[in-house]
Amino acid sequence: MDRARIIAETAARISKELDAAAIMVSGELSFEGIETGGIPVYYISMRPKSIIDHLVSTGKDGKAPLKELGDQINREASGNSENLQQAAAIEYVLGNQESGIIVGVVETRGSSSIIVHSLDENPLIKAMKECQERIKSEVMSAIMKISFDIILTGREGKKMGAAFIIGDSEEVLKRSHQLILNPYAGHDETYRSVLDKRNWESIKEFAQLDGVFVVDENGIIHAAGRYLDVDGKNVDIEKGLGGRHVSAAAISRDTVAIAVTISESGGVLRVYKDAKEIICMECLKPAVRYI
Numbered sequence: 001m002d003r004a005r006i007i008a009e010t011a012a013r014i015s016k017e018l019d020a021a022a023i024m025v026s027g028e029l030s031f032e033g034i035e036t037g038g039i040p041v042y043y044i045s046m047r048p049k050s051i052i053d054h055l056v057s058t059g060k061d062g063k064a065p066l067k068e069l070g071d072q073i074n075r076e077a078s079g080n081s082e083n084l085q086q087a088a089a090i091e092y093v094l095g096n097q098e099s100g101i102i103v104g105v106v107e108t109r110g111s112s113s114i115i116v117h118s119l120d121e122n123p124l125i126k127a128m129k130e131c132q133e134r135i136k137s138e139v140m141s142a143i144m145k146i147s148f149d150i151i152l153t154g155r156e157g158k159k160m161g162a163a164f165i166i167g168d169s170e171e172v173l174k175r176s177h178q179l180i181l182n183p184y185a186g187h188d189e190t191y192r193s194v195l196d197k198r199n200w201e202s203i204k205e206f207a208q209l210d211g212v213f214v215v216d217e218n219g220i221i222h223a224a225g226r227y228l229d230v231d232g233k234n235v236d237i238e239k240g241l242g243g244r245h246v247s248a249a250a251i252s253r254d255t256v257a258i259a260v261t262i263s264e265s266g267g268v269l270r271v272y273k274d275a276k277e278i279i280c281m282e283c284l285k286p287a288v289r290y291i
C-alpha cells in the first residue's frame, strides 16, 4: 500500500474511533475509496506562510542541511496546527462545525501530519465566545461572515479594508464624529440590521467609505463613515499597522465595545477587546466539502 493511502486510512480510522465531527485536509491527499463511516472530509486552503516556507526552502537547490531539518519540522508542525485552528474556526463561524473533534491531515513538502483538534479548545473560537458575553452571538457571527466576504471578494475585484465597532454604541458615538453624512441616518431598523442578509450588499458598499461602522450589541448599525477621536498613544499593537488598527484597539480600551478590523493591505481579520488583539486570522478561504 502506498504512503498516501496509509495516511488517509489511518486518519479515517482515528476519526471513527474518536467519533470526530469532520476530517480536514490541507494538501492533495486523496480520500477516494476510503471508508470514513459518514464523517465528512473537507479540503482547506494552504496558509500563505507555508507557501513562502516552501519557496524559501526549495530555493536552496532542494536540499536542506540536516541541522536545519529539525527547525523546519518544528516550524511546519506549529504552522500546520495554526492553519487547522483557523480553518476550524471559519467552519464554526459559518455554522458548519459547532463542537467536537476535528482530525486534520496536513501535508507540506517533506512531511505529513495527522492532528487531533478539539473545537472546544480552539483559541479563536474561545475568543469569539468571550465577545459573546458583551454582544449577541448572532451579531458577532454576522459581522465575521461579512468580513470574510469583504476579504475574499473585495469590491469589483479591488481589495478593501473596514472596521466594525460593536456594542457600547452610545459611548462610541460620543468618542467619534462623522467624516461624511451618515448613510444610515433616518433609516428604519430593518435596513440597518446586520442580521438581515439583504443588508449585507449595502454594508459592503459603505465599507468603501473612510471611517468605521458603529453597530450596537443587537446588530443595529448606527453609523458608517465615522472617525474615532481616540488617543492612540500607548496602544500596544503589531508593528506596521496604521490608523485603522490603532483607533480600533484604542476604542476597545476606552469603551466595552469589540472592534473587528480588516486590513486593506493584507486581508487580515483582527478582533480587539479591552485594547488587546484577541483574534488574528490570515487565511480565510472556507473549506470545500469532498464527502
Ligand SMILES: Nc1ncnc2c1ncn2[C@@H]1O[C@H](COP(=O)(O)OP(=O)(O)OP(=O)(O)O)[C@@H](O)[C@H]1O
Pocket (backbone or CB within 6 Å): 161, 162, 209, 210, 211, 212, 226, 227, 228, 229, 230, 240, 241, 242, 243, 244, 245, 246, 247, 262, 263, 264, 265, 266
Ligand atoms: N481614527 C480613525 N477612525 C476611523 N477610521 C480611521 C481612523 N484612522 C484611520 N481610519 C481609516 O483607516 C483607513 C486606513 O488607514 P491606515 O492605512 O492608517 O490604517 P491601517 O491600520 O494601516 O489599515 P490598513 O492595513 O487597512 O491599511 C483610512 O483610510 C480611514 O478610513
